[in-house]
Amino acid sequence: LTQTTFIAVKPDGVNRRLVGKIIQRFEEKGFQLVAMKMIQPPRELVEEHYAEHKGKGFYNGLVDYLCGGPVVAMQWKGKGVIARSRAMMGATKDAAPGTIRGDFSIEVGRNLVHGSDCAEAAEREIKLWFGEDKINYEDACE
Numbered sequence: 001l002t003q004t005t006f007i008a009v010k011p012d013g014v015n016r017r018l019v020g021k022i023i024q025r026f027e028e029k030g031f032q033l034v035a036m037k038m039i040q041p042p043r044e045l046v047e048e049h050y051a052e053h054k055g056k057g058f059y060n061g062l063v064d065y066l067c068g069g070p071v072v073a074m075q076w077k078g079k080g081v082i083a084r085s086r087a088m089m090g091a092t093k094d095a096a097p098g099t100i101r102g103d104f105s106i107e108v109g110r111n112l113v114h115g116s117d118c119a120e121a122a123e124r125e126i127k128l129w130f131g132e133d134k135i136n137y138e139d140a141c142e
């Protein structure tokens with residue numbers, strides 16, 4: 001099933017110069033980059049993005065962190081991209097070696113990337129971060 005998901009490189013990924021490496025993993029896997037922008041997201045956007053974590057102990061720090069620096073927001077398209085990109089990112093805690101988090105991160109609060117966890121989240125997050133912007137893009141290799 002061809003899907004589109006929302007992937008973001010968080011400020012720690014940008015500051016640690018890992019944007020290229022993270023993009024490369026998705027490209028090499030065979031997924032297609034269909035939208036990308038770098039922004040320092042407004043607080044309201046981040047609060048809505050992480051609405052499900054509201055009230056948790058790490059929520060305020062998480063929101064402060066994400067809207068306190070540059071984020072590279074992307075849409076990636078491909079077969080099973082939602083679950084597959086989650087697998088490529090690795091778990092939130094103790095991500096396995098070979099995954100992006102497992103290879104490059106040791107802290108749950110500085111875990112480099114975000115990826116939508118299901119189709120509903122992907123749709124919601126794409127709308128939230130990209131609005132109604134539609135990109136008409138034909139892949140020459142498709």
Ligand code: CMP
Nearest residue numbers: 053058062092108109110111113114115
């Ligand atoms: P993400 O996949 O973007 O979704 C929720 C985020 O909350 C998660 O990545 C982590 O960055 C963050 N998070 C989850 N658990 C904790 C925690 N215990 N302490 C700090 N941040 C956390």
